[in-house]
Amino acid sequence: MEKVRAKKHLGQHFLTDLGIAENIAKAVSGHRGVKKVLEIGPGMGVLTDFLLQENWDLYLVDIDKESVAYLNKKYSQLGDKIIEADFLAHDFGKVIDGEYIIAGNFPYNISSQIFFKVLSERNKVVEVVCMLQKEVAKRIASPHGNKEYGILSVLLQAFYDIEYLFTVPPDVFDPPPKVDSGVIRLKRNEVEILPCDxxxxxxxxxxxxxxxxxxxxxxxxxxxxxxxxxxxxxxxxxxxxxxxxxxxxxxxxxxxxxxx
Known part of the structure; x- marks a missing residue:
């Protein structure tokens, strides 16, 4: 199949290193026994291949028509689990029943917005394993007292246990970004409601x-x-x-x- 063109306005940088893709897929732990995984922005399916090997109940969402057409040909067995939509605007409660996990190589330009949506859906999203700009990944995982610690650090750490897993250099992407990337894992903690307003x-x-x-x-x-x-x-x-x-x-x- 013909390759999908990476689109700058969508913040697409396609991962080309299979070893890194495999490590990201293996980092998905199935927290709380959840089997449903939603991959954001699968592109040409480099991570998707390894998620399927791990036997997750997989859903894919991509806003790029070209990617969706490619994915429909490559993974015809997934049928209507391949969703052409804007993750930020779509109601996944109508698609995925119950709790689920999010995985993916997040577009740098909307990664913070993705996490604010995760916060709003925190009672359904039990785990997130993702790659994003290293600076943002470090900030999210940073403990208090650190200059990297910020708004997302506090809000996400209130509801998730967060680990910074590993750093990914620019040269394993097509096209290569100008900065390093970082892979983090968030697991939903036991806090249902904060003891405050x-x-x-x-x-x-x-x-x-x-x-x-x-x-x-x-x-x-x-x-x-x-x-x-x-x-x-x-x-x-x-x-x-x-x-x-x-x-x-x-x-x-x-x-x-x-x-x-």
Missing amino acids: EKLFFRVVKQGFSTRRKTLRNALKSMGLSEEMREDPILDKRAEQLSVQEFISLTNKLQASWKK
Whole structure:
């Protein structure tokens, strides 16, 4: 079959190294006994081949018509499990019944948006194994107290246990990207509901990192800090210094201060 052309506007960089593709496929652990795997952006199926070898109940989603046509020919046995759609806009609850795993080589230009959708679907997405820009992968897996630690680190670590698995150089892609890539694995933890107002928690985290060089006292100023709250020593810290639990505590303190 004729090769699919990588499209710059879709952020496509096709993996060519079979060993790396195999390692990514083998990193999918089937967390909580889940067998359904949704691969995002399979391109020409380099990772798909190895996921099929691992006998997952596989679904493919790609926004690229050319890739979908190629995949339909190559994997005709998958039938309507090959979905031409924008992952960010599609409702997979209508396609995949129950919990599932996400795998794939994520387009760099939408990787953060993919993770915000994962967060919104966190009660169905039990595991994610993916390759993305190394800088973003490191940030997501970074512990607090590290300069790489940011909004996605906190929000994802609240609901997932995260491991940085390995780094992938640019020369194993066609076309090669200008940066290294990183492979990470997220596994859903036991937290069903955060012990705080979740909407406020998300808001506090985003606002806290909006001016990450400033203390939280300055970063959260627009949230209407009471006099008592302004004296709290937790606000002497910067957002990158707070663990998930400390952000939960801060959220509860803020809410309590508004009720007084």
